Amino acid sequence: MSFFYLIICFIAFKLNSIFVHLASGVLGICALHWIFAKDHIINIHLLFFVISYQATNFREYHKLLPLAINIFVMVMFQLSFDAQFYTTIRGSLMIMAMKMSTFQITPLDGIVNAFSYAFSPDHIDTYKRKSNYDVLTPISFCTTSLVYLVMSSCVYPFLSASYNVEYAYVTAQTFRFSHYFVNDLSFALASIAGVKPLTGNSWTLKTEFPRSMKDVSYYWNIGMSHFFKSTIAVFTISSALHGFNFQLTAVLLSMGVYAMVEIKLRKKLASKFDCCCLCKRCNTDCKHTYKTYQVRSLVLNSMFVCLNMYHLMYLGAPFDNSAADTGYSFTHTLHIFGSKFKFGSPIIVAIQYFITLLI
Template identity: 25%
Template sequence: MSVYTVISYICLCVPRKYQRGIEMLSISLCTILICEYSMDPTSWHRIRGIIMIAAMKAVSISLDSKNNRNFSFNIWEYIAYIFSPLTCIFGPWMSFYNYKAMTTGRTVERKLTIRQIIVLWLQDLGVALKNFIVALIFLSISNCFAQWFIPNYISDGKWFTAYGDALSFRSSHYFICYVSSTVLSLGGVTSLIHPPTSTPTELISSTMTPATITRSIDIELPRSLVQVVISWNVPMHAWLKSYIFRPSINHVGKFNAVILTYLASSLLHGLNFQIAAVLLSLGLYTYIEFKLRNHLANTFNACIGSRRCYSSSASSVKSIIGFCGGTECRYQLNSKNSIKVLLTNIGFSLLAVFHLAYLGLMFDTSELQETGYNYLHTIEKWSQLGFASHLIALSTYIIYYLIT
């Protein structure tokens, strides 16, 4: 970790006119690959996430400094950013701008009264306590209820077992995300996207918006797989979109940019066939679903796109299945005035749940999780379900190809 920090900072010291934008990403990926092959699998599997977060920070600060001449930092700020105890272990990725906003914004507390400081601390403590309770709930679901409920009350069906294993894996992910949110809240970070504040009033109001890392309700009751990808890890999605997808879309096209984004994500997670297979499958699934639903939405002027229309008049659960129909919906037909639109959105939601059960099946509780899963484990798990999800995705693409 220390060696990588030194090498990455030396790379950042290269004059801007000699930088091409991919140096830091190349160094980071090479570091991950070297660790993948040189370290003990068990040890590497335990620290892989820490290296990934550090690589994301280094790449983001490299591209930000290249694209913004007013962007400046020194070696001590860089080291503090990389080794920040709030994010270096559990994550999430935080941009250097937001890190500076956190460190400089909290200095305004020196201008506050004792009462205002106590209010701030109590707010942070309340948010941290709420996140920690939610984390414990998801930990219980992951280790207990997901494994007990389905085998006891559902007959021996391989798809129910697959859904139970996938639910256990997703719940463990939610647990880590909410633990991370707890750490951020205890450190005074309650928003990942607000600018530096300059007045005590703005500082207090900014703490009322919690830092969002994952949106579990959008994943468990998804409108589409696109929504699942966005909600799985919100900061990482923002990183991939800002530093991989957008810079590459003008050079390689939208489809290739999508594949390149998921490929970069899989490499950041390490050279693991299982993760790469899942992420690349998700990339193909989401692209096909987005194109098909967007085409159908424009053809029938119906609110059946992969992304929901946000409306203040709809609850979160209703908006997930497309029950909007508010003033912000730009389509003539929606779930309020057409039962066909409602049923279509529910059908796509169930299809997304089906794909999640299939893709999450191999993340089980076997002994392989300590060292990482190999390709035989992935193929075996998917073959037990007849590669049904991939066949359905292929059928979906054929339908899209025929109607366009």
């Protein structure tokens, strides 16, 4: 199945025909059936596609209204199905929702192209960025994705039963590595199809050792970051697409708020101390007296890197696989944040915001 799909994807960039787009969409449906092996799940995705495609007609009233309709339909699905079943199909529905949202704002020509775009298990920017075929890029991304898969699946069981800093950090890192695996595998498949990935393999280091929470926002979901341009919008829309899930919503919105507070604080610190400590690395010809590799800048930037690593550990710790099949409860999330961390992360951000007001 995967082999024939990749052949069709490759041909699709050489031949821009209705047949190829239709075949790509049909193979996408076959891939869904192969993964879930249940016809009614295919019907749910087809129903979502039809509703989302028709919602495109409402963009003349407001360009984000179709996206709101997509989110509403996702919520209705969540309320209609039991938690375990909805968790199973949520990922594929979210990908389709993001693809259709892109289509609704910058529409392709015709329902066949929309059908191919929605059901093709390909990168969200397939129809935007093309490149010559490069055999090394997919090999590189496939290799790193397998490394992340092993790390996310094999490290966690060897942790000690006692809850300590190491346990919390690796638990959070395991959750992030599972995300890296999916992203790099998507990049690999997209590059096989002739699509130029939006980033190289080094993006995970910029998430694991983040200069700023804004970097985490960008590299965590590069496609959505390009689409919305705004840090807070990325996490707000992402949390909405996840439906009524307190843990995911709390984590995603927290990351957005953390990023906004940090941006304001570092902007004021850079002005007050005249050094390169902004969220985004300064150019070599910036107007600051103390450049990136001078002591004052290094101290401030290192401090924020450590704080951001702590925030990632705090926000990722509740994803401990204890309820991955049905979704984590409100009490579970608050128990981890409260009893294990004493709500240290939001307290630190509140202090940062207070300092921002004083400077």
